[in-house]
Amino acid sequence: MDLRFRVLGPFTAESGGRHIDLGGPRQRSVLARLVAARGQVVSVDRLIDDLYAEEVPPRALAALQAYVSNLRRAIEPDRAPRTPARVLVTAPPGYAVRLDADAVDVWVFESLIRRGGALLDEGDARTAAAVLAEALALWGGPAYQEFADLAWAAGEAVRVEELRMVAVERSAAAGLRLGLAVQVVPELERLVAEQPLREEAWRLLALALYRCGRQGDALGALRRARTALVDELGVDPGPALQRLETDILAQAAHLDEPRQAPPATIAADPAQPGPEPAAGPAGPVLEPIAEPAAEPFVGREGELARLSAIADQAAAGRFTIALVQGEPGAGKTALARTLGAGLAGRGWTVAWGRCPEAAGAPAAWPWAELLSDLTGRFAPEDRAALNPLLDEAGEAQGGDVAAARFRLHRAVGRYLAAVAGRAPLLLVLDDLHRADEETLALLGDLPADLAPARVLVVGTYRPSEEQETLRAGLAALARHDPHRLDLPGLAADGVAALVRAVCTREVTDETVRVIVARTGGNPFFVRETARLLDSEGVLVATSEVPCGVRDVIRRRVARLPASAQTVLRHAAVVGWESDVDVLIESGAGDEDTVIDAIESGLVTGLMLEPEAGRVRFTHGLIRDTLYEDISRLRRSRLHARVAEAIERKTPHETASLAYHFAQAATPETAARAVPYARMAAERAERGFAHRKAVTLWEQALDCFDRARLSDPRERLELVMRLVRAFALTGDLAQARAHRDHAILLARPLADPCLTARVIASFDVPTLWISRSHGAGAQELIEIIEQTLRELPAEETELRCRLLTTLAFELEGDPAERGYEASIEAVALAWDHGDPELLAMALNGRYVQAFRYGGLDERLEIGRMLLKLAARHGLVTVEMLAHLILMQVHCGRVEYDRADGHASAARELAERYDLPLPLALIGYYDGLRIGVTGDFARAEAVYGDACARMGQVGAWGGEVAMLGVAVFCHRLAQDRLHELADSLERLHSDPRWREFVAEPYALALARSGRLAEARQVAAARRPLRRGYFWHLMAAVRGLLGVELGDRARVEEAYQTLLPFKGVPVGAMTGAVQYLPTDQVLGDLALYRGEPETAREHHRDALAVAERAGSALWRDAALAALGEGGQPNTRRSSAA
Structure with a gap:
């Protein structure tokens, strides 16, 4: 673009010989001010202050933007819409001009003066004279003269005028060296007349007059100089003038000749381009055209130095994590950005992932963003392995969910290691307080693959907005010893x-x-x-x-202008970051209005432009403030318009579409949200973000109901997907509650296949049975039985799943139906040939195996599951097998083998991020510590495990197991009376009354409150043959001894006989009391069979020796020393 500006004299512009109309005075002054800045950014506030010498009007910013818009059209009339301006550019926090070095006459003027002065200093007077003459020829009058009443212009005019006088003086000096004294006198006379205090001009004039043979005029010029200086300043002339006067009076010889002869050759045409020499000290330096100024980074130098030192450690070949925490606005992102810029300058690869503020972002979005950036620069060897994160519309993956998730995490780790092999790699995960479960899970898995890699991960988060998801993620990261930085407020x-x-x-x-x-x-x-x-x-x-x-x-x-405020509020509804096309498409304004509004946001520092066509608020607080100030009604309307725009422009953004249509809050938009929420949930499941999937399935159901859609089958499909998502997160109680409600809704449809699918939607292998008892449970069992009768014979898979569900539901029931159902389910699964179906059926059979005393069947099931998992790569089945075998060997007092299976299960749970098994293994850890008698430490471990169980939503597990463990410990310590009050509280709760009735009665009896104990224990219900059957049978027997209830003692004795050699409760792998033989001996004493009792106690001693438990050994020895007296409190207490 042949664009030229003149500021020496009238301010004009032309392009290709065409005069450009720059508009009125104030609009012209905007451009002149930016030209005067020589490419440097001028902030909006500075521009406004400089434009208005008087009071700034209220709408000054709007006027400024209008001027800029008009000037752009005038300067670049052929610029296509939506293309960035190339001359008058937006550069936060203001504007700048981007022009060639020769586009402005004053810039050329300064450059020529600088070059001429350098040539003169080098002795090339001839070329210097030509260059300086060219500079002076550009002078058309004072710089920016039409803006002389504005302070910025006045100062610039003075500076340029000084340059002109320097040019005249240096031109005269060059002429004198060339022997052209006669020619320089007129210009010097004019200069001293204008500026009578410039001593260098007087010196040159006197020397020129002397060389013209006008010795008297030369002395007269020096007298005039003296008079001017004395009259104006009260000072004598300087040493240079005084020496010249002395030399003229003495007619010194050196005054007659030029100081240096002209060069033998004439310099090249100074107008031709060439390298410019460095500026001499007498000429002002012209600043280069600069990029927009970055936000100042101050006050965090110490933290930056620490992160840089941490980066050096990572660069040496050690995967490192640094966590930066601070309140909103503390500078976390700025610190990470500054670190990234510095490391990029040192050759690092830098990539960012931001946890989005809007709820409509896909699962694991920071990793998707980060990997999308990196794969665009470094092609992965196996892109398909990364597709669950990169491919918005990818196909669902079959097979074991945990294994597929593990493979994805390993693929990400391998790819990042390969990238880090080229150069050290910085990964920034910004705003982790908004991170979803899968984002944090993937971060926690990286060290396994990147331990020796040159990778530094910097995560930022707000501690005040720390959610349970982040707390769990940070706890998992703790074992990798992350560096932690806290950003307080800046010092003064x-x-x-x-x-x-x-x-x-x-x-x-x-x-x-x-x-x-x-x-x-x-x-x-x-x-x-x-x-x-x-x-x-x-x-x-x-x-x-x-x-x-x-x-x-x-x-x-x-x-801001009112129109800009409107557009920015519209952008706040879109989210932290917006596509400009979406803003225009959604009715924020026409194209010019939106672009002008964005310009307002950019130049005022409220927004930034991360890439062409996208804008982002510079801070979440800005977006939040704008969004919250919009009324709810207007907000909902805007969400609807935004959703429709996204649907037209980027229909693959399913999570965002679901979010905006849902937020629009009308039945019509809710109906449109349902399919998008479904697609987004399925994508979350493909990325193994099951908690995110739960949120999206819930959103789909909520929108379905708000839309008052009438298809019950579609709704049930959504519920079934939600049930499975809950089950995959480990939240078994919620999965069950939604499943049970859906069953009631399915029954009126009279479709047994659909009902069967709903019942079987809760089909995740597990040890932990999360269910309730009572009328609701019985109704569910009846529905399952009826559905089995109605199900077509060819639906063998559904029949198998229904039978397995029935086996789960009848866990602990005294009837044989549950066990029979489990056997039939296993047979059907073998015939069907689906390994996952077989695993579920074997899981149901395992649950029913608790009804029998022997451990052989459970051992067989565990081994079968282990082989099945190995053959088909089923991680969750492998986990289940190890947990079952842990329980079996614990019951056999084969602790080495149990420990081995517990370790294998723990490794799998940590590798595949399976929280429920980790809680169950925590119970086993507590059991093992309890064997040593260190009950305080054991109970602390139980407490941690129960907290984990509570986090995954297991029904009652967060309360029951710690309570059961403490009960067993206090019973063994003969301190059960201490629990009477706490058991009373549980007994008053209908949910727990049946379960704690006999333990509470035993505590009352041990407290000497026998009458109350008899009242509580009055109703002797059948023992449930489930998870705690063994323990509850022992409690029943001990209670019978305390109350003198022979029927209870007899029932317990017969029930416990098959458990000889097994510690009470140990088959759960979670809690245990004393060896069963110890309790049998105490019950035999009560039955009047001392020899049998001694035999049982000797067997208890053998179990104690095998277990290495001093606690159990002391209990057995104490009983053997009693001489046959039926004192259970002495003989069974440690």
Whole structure:
């Protein structure tokens, strides 16, 4: 573009010989001010201050943007819509011009003066004279003369005028060296007449007159100089003039000749381009055209140095994690960005993933964003392995979910290791407090593959917004010893530096002190206050605006044109980041309005442009403030328009579409949200983000109901998907509750296949049976039985799943139906040939195996599951097998083998991020510690395991197991009376009354409260042959002894006989009391069979020796020393 500007004299512009109309005076002054900045960015606030010599009008910003828009059209009339301006550019926090070095006459003028002075200093007077003459020929009058009443122009005009006088003097000096004294006298006479105090001009004039043979005139010129200096300044001429006067009076010989002869050759045409020499000391230096100024980074130098040192460790070949925490606006992102820029300059590869603020983002979005960036630069060997994160519309993966998730995590680790093999790699995960489960799970798995890799992961988060998901993720990361940095508020000197870097006004120390007090040193708050200070003054920034960052943001937004405020609010509805096309398409305004509004956001520092066609709020607090200030009704309408725009422009953004249609809050938009929520949930499942999938399935159901859609089958399909998603997260109670409700809804449809599918939707292998008892449970069992009768004979798979579900539901039931159902299910599964179906059927058979005393069947089931898992790569089945075998060997007091299976299960659970098994293994850890008698440490371990169980939502597990363990411990310590009050509270709760009745009665009896114990134990219900059958039988027997209830003792004795050699409760792999033989001996004493009792106690001693338990050995020895007296409290207590 042949664009030329003249500022020496009238301000004009032309392109290709065509005159450009720059508009009215104030519009022209905008462009002139930017030209005067020589490519440097001029902030909006500075521009406004410079344009208005009088009071700034309220709509100054809107006017400025209009001027800029008009100037762009005038300067670049052929620029296509939506293409970036190339000359007058937006450069936050303001504007700048991007012009060639020869596009402005004053820039060329300065360059020529600089070059001419350098040539003269080098002795090339001839070329210097030509170059300086060319410079002076450009002079058309004072610079920016039409803007002389504006302070910025006046200062620039003075500077350029000084350059002109330097040029005249140096041109005269060159002429004198060339023997052209006669020619330089007129110009020098004119100059001393204009500027009678310039001693160099007087010196050159006197020397020129002397060389013209006018010795008297030369002395007269020196007398005139003396008079001017004395009259104006009261000083004598300087040494140079005094020496010249002496030399003229003495007619010194050196005055007659030029100081240096002209060069033998004539220099090349100075107008031709060539390398410019360095500027001499007498000429001003022209600054190069600069990029927009970055946000100042101050006050965090110490933290930056620490992160840089951590990066050096990572670069040496050690995977490293650094976690940066701080409140909103503390500068976490700025710190990470500055670190990234520095490391990129040192050859690192840098990639970012941001946890989005909007709920409509896909699962594991930070990893998808980060990997999308990296794979665009470094092609992966196996892109298909990364597709669950990269492919929005990929196919669902079959097979074992845990194994597929593991393979994905390993693929990501291998790819990142390969990238780090080229150069050290920095991964930034910003705003982890918003991270979903899968984002954190993948982060936690990386060290396994990247331990020796040159990788540094920097995660930022707000501790005040830390959710349970993040707490669990940080706890998992703790074993990798991450570095932790906390960003407090800036110190006073940091605040002062930041304020003065942002603010163009003079800022006093007192103002800084007020800002420190108002902002607490929060960098974002400080920066926003400084911008407000710059635009509206000290009074507004430090007193009139309420003391809160959101109030400061509102004040800054209020300065924007009304149309810009509207567009920014519209963008806040879209989310933290917006596609410009979506803003236009959704009715935020026409193209020009939207672009002008974005310009407003960019130049005022409220927004930034991460890439062409996209804009982002510079901070989440800005977006939040704008969004929350929109009324709910208007917000819902905007969400609907945004959703429709996204649907037209980027229909693959299913999670975003589901979110916006749902937020629109009308039946019509809710109906449109359902299919998108479904697709987004399926994508989350493909990426193994099951908690995210739960949220999306719930959203789909909520929208289905709000839309008042009438297809019950479609709704049931959604419920079934939600049930499975809950089950995959380990939240078994929620999975069951939704499944049971759906069954009731399916029954009226009279479709046994559909009902069977709903019943069987809760089909995740597990040891932990999360269910309730009572009327609701009985109704479910009846529905299953009826559905089995109605199911077509060819539906063998559904029949198998129904029978397995029935086996689960009848766990602990005294009848044989559950066990029979499990056997039939296994037979059907073998015939069907589906390994996962067989695994589920064997799981049901395992649950029913608790009804019998022997461990052989459970051992067989565990071994079968282990072989099945190995043959078909079923991770969850392998996990189940190890847990079953852990229980079996624990019951056999084969602790070495049990420990081995527990270790294998723990490794699988940690590798595949399976929280429920980890909780179950925690129970086993507590059991093993309890064998040693260290009950305090054991109970702490149980407490941790119960907390984990509670996190995954297992019904009652977060309460029951710790209570059961403590009960067993206090019973063994003969301190059961201590639990009477706590058991009373549980007994008063209908949910627990049946389960705790006999343990509570035993505690009352051990407290000497026999009457109350008999009352509580009055109703002797059948023992449930389930998970705690063994333990509850022992409790029943001991209670019978205390109450003198022979029937209870007899029932317990016969029940416990098959468990000889097994510690009470040990087959659960979770809790245990004493060896069963110890209890049998005590019961035999009560039955009047002392020899049998001694035999049982000797067997208990043998079990104790095999277990290595001093606690059990002491109990057995104490009983053997009693001489046959039926004192259970002495003989069974440690």
